[in-house]
Amino acid sequence: MKKVLTIFTFLSFFLFGHTVSAQNIRNAIVIGASASQIDGDAMSGFNKGGLVFGGSSNFKITDKFSFQPEILWLQKGSKTSNRDSLVYTKWRLNYVSVPVLLNYKIQPRFTLQAGITADYLIDAKLDDGGGFFERTADLERFDLNYTGGIEYKIGDNFSANARYQYSFFWLDDLHFKNSNVLVTLRFYLGGRE
Template sequence: MKKCLCLFTFFSFFLFKPTVYAQQIRNAIVIGASASQIDGDRQGGFDKAGLVFGGSSNFKINEKFSFQPEILFLQKGSKSDTVEYGDPNAFYKWRLNYVSVPLLLNYKIQPKFTLQAGLAADYLLSAKVDVGVGFEDRTEDLQKFDLNYMGGVEYRIWDNFAANARYQYSVKWLDDLHFKNSNVVVTLRFYLGGGE
């Protein structure tokens, strides 16, 4: 009898617990844009626009806190029509493509507003630079991994639709030239499934 009870308890955990977990998890489709600059390239301003898209999962811890991992395609870089060194009429542009994995801790301050903070591990897919004569591949010259700290806020427009804005900055140098990524990311999030 004890063995039967133990087996029932064991299987009940796997049969019924996922339903509880499913109510605590919300997945989302993410799409948006980034505005970036590279600190150390002697350019100023978030002049390089890029795309952001991917997905996220939100794991509810309690009524205020949740944990949110994401997988995103993220474009970073830098852009300027003039440079301080060389020809002032030269076109200068860095184009960096990353797969980004942010890990965020969320704190709900109001039903519609959530603060976010965390780290993102970014893997460099490609790096190209154009100094006015066309793009040249520089992928091998930069670090493959870029660790970033980040902070942001999310506004829930409707139950299944939200807008998110965040800032992230490189923790370490990208290469011997002492470059660091700095970017602002604005996204729309389409949550799948029912509400919280």
């Protein structure tokens, strides 16, 4: 797990951490949190929190449109809302996430986003009250999601983003689908937009 995190962090900063001299490209460092659930596991509510971090590049197409690929480390899962209930279950899923988004600037500070996200499952663990055990082999490694969100520009090099993702396909024979909300802050590197 530590090796995967080290490689992921290195690749993120290698690809996105440098300032690109082209005026139509802006790179950003992304950090935030996720709230997720697994549809089909009979545990409603976005009760499982997680971390989101990585990098993004924004390629300006016109004054209104831009293309934005990202590489993120994303934690998903679900859990019962009350540990004292008769059945306690907590899923912990770690993904490398690659969103590909089309952005449309509706106002100088607000941008709408839509696209798809390809997630690759690094590991999956389940705690049913007796501690976590490995369940990675029981789930599909690849998860394709549709994605939509909005970004608010706070300053020239700083913005906040809220996004929703939902799986296209079932994750396993139990008919699970990932559903999650991401809230992130973006620190843009280099010049102004």
